[in-house]
Amino acid sequence: MAERGFSVARLPGxxxxxxxxxVALYLPIITLVVYxxxxxxxxxxxxxxxxxxxxxxxxxxxxKSATLRSLGIALCASIIAxxxxxxxxxxxxxxKAFKGQTFIYVMINQPLMxxxxxxxxxxxxxxxxxxxxxxxxxxxxLIIAHSAFCIPFAYLPIRARLxxxxxxxxxxxxxxxxxxxQTFRRVTLPLLAxxxxxxxxxxxxxxxxxxxxxxxxxxxxxDTLPTYMLGQMxxxxxxxxxxxxxxxxALTVLxxxxxxxxxxxxx
Amino acid sequence: xxxxxxxxxxxxxxxxxxxxxxxxxxxxxxxKINKGEFFxxxxxxxxxxxxxxxxxxxxxMPTSGTILLEGADIxxxxxxxxxxxxxxxxxxxxxxxxVAQNIGFGLEMQGRPRAEVKATVDRMLALVKLEPMxxxxxxxxxxxxQQRVALARALxxxxxxxxxxxxxxxxxxxxxxxxxxELKRLQMETGITFxxxxxxxxxxxxMSDRIGVMSAxxxxxxxxxxxxxxxxxxxxxxxxxGETNFLPARRDGDALRLGEGHLIELPAGVPEGRAVTVTVxxxxxxxxxxxxxxxxxxxxxSLVYFGTDTHCHMALADGTEVVARLQSSATGxxxxxxxxxxxxxxxxxxxxxxxx
Numbered sequence: 001m002a003e004r005g006f007s008v009a010r011l012p013g014x015x016x017x018x019x020x021x022x023v024a025l026y027l028p029i030i031t032l033v034v035y036x037x038x039x040x041x042x043x044x045x046x047x048x049x050x051x052x053x054x055x056x057x058x059x060x061x062x063x064k065s066a067t068l069r070s071l072g073i074a075l076c077a078s079i080i081a082x083x084x085x086x087x088x089x090x091x092x093x094x095x096k097a098f099k100g101q102t103f104i105y106v107m108i109n110q111p112l113m114x115x116x117x118x119x120x121x122x123x124x125x126x127x128x129x130x131x132x133x134x135x136x137x138x139x140x141x142l143i144i145a146h147s148a149f150c151i152p153f154a155y156l157p158i159r160a161r162l163x164x165x166x167x168x169x170x171x172x173x174x175x176x177x178x179x180x181x182q183t184f185r186r187v188t189l190p191l192l193a194x195x196x197x198x199x200x201x202x203x204x205x206x207x208x209x210x211x212x213x214x215x216x217x218x219x220x221x222x223d224t225l226p227t228y229m230l231g232q233m234x235x236x237x238x239x240x241x242x243x244x245x246x247x248x249x250a251l252t253v254l255x256x257x258x259x260x261x262x263x264x265x266x267x
Numbered sequence: 268x269x270x271x272x273x274x275x276x277x278x279x280x281x282x283x284x285x286x287x288x289x290x291x292x293x294x295x296x297x298x299k300i301n302k303g304e305f306f307x308x309x310x311x312x313x314x315x316x317x318x319x320x321x322x323x324x325x326x327x328m329p330t331s332g333t334i335l336l337e338g339a340d341i342x343x344x345x346x347x348x349x350x351x352x353x354x355x356x357x358x359x360x361x362x363x364x365x366v367a368q369n370i371g372f373g374l375e376m377q378g379r380p381r382a383e384v385k386a387t388v389d390r391m392l393a394l395v396k397l398e399p400m401x402x403x404x405x406x407x408x409x410x411x412x413q414q415r416v417a418l419a420r421a422l423x424x425x426x427x428x429x430x431x432x433x434x435x436x437x438x439x440x441x442x443x444x445x446x447x448x449e450l451k452r453l454q455m456e457t458g459i460t461f462x463x464x465x466x467x468x469x470x471x472x473x474m475s476d477r478i479g480v481m482s483a484x485x486x487x488x489x490x491x492x493x494x495x496x497x498x499x500x501x502x503x504x505x506x507x508x509g510e511t512n513f514l515p516a517r518r519d520g521d522a523l524r525l526g527e528g529h530l531i532e533l534p535a536g537v538p539e540g541r542a543v544t545v546t547v548x549x550x551x552x553x554x555x556x557x558x559x560x561x562x563x564x565x566x567x568x569s570l571v572y573f574g575t576d577t578h579c580h581m582a583l584a585d586g587t588e589v590v591a592r593l594q595s596s597a598t599g600x601x602x603x604x605x606x607x608x609x610x611x612x613x614x615x616x617x618x619x620x621x622x623x
Contacts, residue, residue: 166357166359168355168357168359169359169361169362171326171346171355171359172353172355172359172361173361173372173376174325174326174345174346174347175324175325175326175346175347175351175352175353175421176347176352176372176373176376176420176421176424177347177348177373177376177377177424178347178372178376179347179376182376186372186376187361190363191362191363
């Protein structure tokens with residue numbers, strides 16, 4: 001390896017800081033996972049290995065219904081958000097540059113910047129008036145809210161994929177008698193598919209994990225897994241919460257690994 | 268035999284940008300390309316040759332002017348409605364499709380029956396000798412093989428004109444030479460009109476039936492490779508294709524006076540009295556005995572050895588430089604040395620008068 005002039009790894013204290021940061025990031029998570037296998041009631045005192053809390057959580061109807069609700073909302077929201085994000089990404093990359101393009105980017109990505117609590121309060125007030133006007137109390141509000149804040153997360157990988165695509169492929173398709181629709185259907189979309197999948201997975205994980213907006217928007221009996229856990233912890237802290245968290249963690253790690261595999265640069 | 272025009276551009280202008288900053292990539296170009304010919308657009312980068320190709324393909328619309336395909340106006344027809352196919356410089360092969368699917372893409376989009384698509388794809392695979400690769404992904408192929416897939420894909424729908432945008436520029440020298448022969452063979456076998464864009468004069472000379480030399484958005488000269496090489500019309504064409512000598516001259520009665528000195532045979536088309544520039548290819552300059560009639564004395568300035576030949580740079584009495592290309596032989600030019608007094612003549616008919 002040739003001499004690189006500057007390497008951050010050679011600065012004094014680099015390894016120490018790196019170790020401290022990794023410990024701070026992962027030690028709590030490791031502790032959480034370890035105590036989910038605790039035989040006792042405590043989340044702090046180890047009393048032997050057991051799968052008791054996983055069995056308990058599995059048997060708990062409230063956990064089951066919250067899990068199904070979370071997965072249902074995440075599925076609906078990620079599909080809606082990905083569809084909207086795909087259209088937005090096509091609209092911002094497959095046309096001539098136009099005035100106000102930067103403004104459009106900011107508009108699409110705005111939910112990333114606005115404090116979540118502000119969005120949550122805004123949605124609470126907005127939906128409250130609709131609830132009064134229509135009488136509808138269903139999960140639709142949560143799905144709409146989740147779709148909205150998932151759009152920028154789905155948009156970013158899809159747009160990156162579109163921008164990285166060789167435009168001469170679409171020109172070649174047109175040259176070979178493909179109409180605009182056929183070009184999109186037969187060339188752009190198949191090449192974009194990994195980006196769309198990645199966007200959908202990211203949106204799914206983001207929706208699954210949301211607490212703040214859900215807590216404000218949900219009606220009674222509409223607990224998702226995270227808000228259920230929050231509620232539980234107000235009463236009694238048992239390793240059951242650790243068990244649920246560990247499963248959630250495993251699911252997220254699985255999806256994010258798939259996300260990184262899909263967004264890797266090779267086709 | 269009367270020539271049938273395959274594709275024609277009439278007064279084609281393509282300007283990019285607006286108002287003051289606007290640049291004419293194509294400046295009033297008119298050209299007729301005959302059916303079944305291998306036509307090359309040759310010029311340096313930025314001369315407008317690719318722009319002309321894109322107008323024919325339909326990827327761009329001209330600012331003004333008309334593009335005709337077999338007599339029909341196609342100026343504003345979208346690319347997918349034109350029976351014209353392109354081999355792209357980057358090949359632009361579909362990475363998610365196999366070799367066979369790439370080749371069949373155009374036919375499928377035209378809505379041809381499945382059996383016909385398969386038969387044509389098989390025929391194309393045989394034509395470019397890629398039968399064993401039919402089910403590979405294009406990323407698994409070498410550069411030369413990708414090039415042949417791109418060719419087969421563009422030829423499969425049997426276009427009226429095949430456009431080739433510098434298709435050989437990404438290949439190494441040896442492969443490029445092979446593909447030159449391959450392209451010529453494909454053109455002969457299919458009988459399709461090829462319009463080939465290149466900046467490589469050797470490619471143009473070896474493959475083309477006719478060449479259109481372009482510079483600064485204008486067509487400088489159209490002709491067979493021999494005409495372009497031996498009878499360049501202007502300084503640009505003469506210098507872009509091959510190496511040459513430029514010499515100032517003036518008509519003096521029934522002879523041509525080089526600079527202030529020697530009289531040589533008068534070529535056609537030189538008006539009395541006006542100063543002109545003449546050009547002579549280095550291989551048409553012969554070293555002769557000083558006593559020979561018409562021999563021009565000169566001094567050897569330098570000798571550059573190229574293997575098959577040696578370039579002998581000479582200076583006339585008035586300082587004008589002339590380069591002679593001398594075939595390498597066992598003896599001969601090896602005897603020459605810097606500063607030596609020599610004499611030369613131009614081969615009969617080798618002197619060309621340039622327009623500007």
